[in-house]
Amino acid sequence: MHAQLIEHNYSCPYCGEHIETLIDTSQGSLHTIEDCSVCCRPIELHIELDASSQQINLTAHTDTE
Numbered sequence: 109m110h111a112q113l114i115e116h117n118y119s120c121p122y123c124g125e126h127i128e129t130l131i132d133t134s135q136g137s138l139h140t141i142e143d144c145s146v147c148c149r150p151i152e153l154h155i156e157l158d159a160s161s162q163q164i165n166l167t168a169h170t171d172t173e
Contacts, residue, residue, distance in 0.1 A: 118168045123147040131164060133157055141171075 113130045120127055125146040137156045144151055152173070156165040 114162075114164065116164055116166055118153070118166050120144040120147065120149070120151060121168050121170045121173070122149045122151075127151075129153070129166075131155060131157075131166070133162060133164075 112133045114133055115128055116131050117126055117128050119125065122144060123146055125144060127142075127145060129142065135157075136159065140153050140155070141150050142153060143149065150171045152169045152171060154167045154169070157163070158165075
């Protein structure tokens with residue numbers, strides 16, 4: 109499977125800033141951590157990918173949730 113990057117938006121669970129991220133659909137479902145570009149706090153991203161429909165479900169949590 110080759111890499112396909114899809115732009116996806118979410119809100120920082122700390123400061124509410126809207127953040128754009130690129131998701132590599134070839135990785136399938138995954139958990140990763142990104143720092144907010146505004147408040148610099150770590151955001152845990154849970155990315156669920158439905159391979160057949162290419163639907164992405166992204167949830168963003170604080171590091172204490």
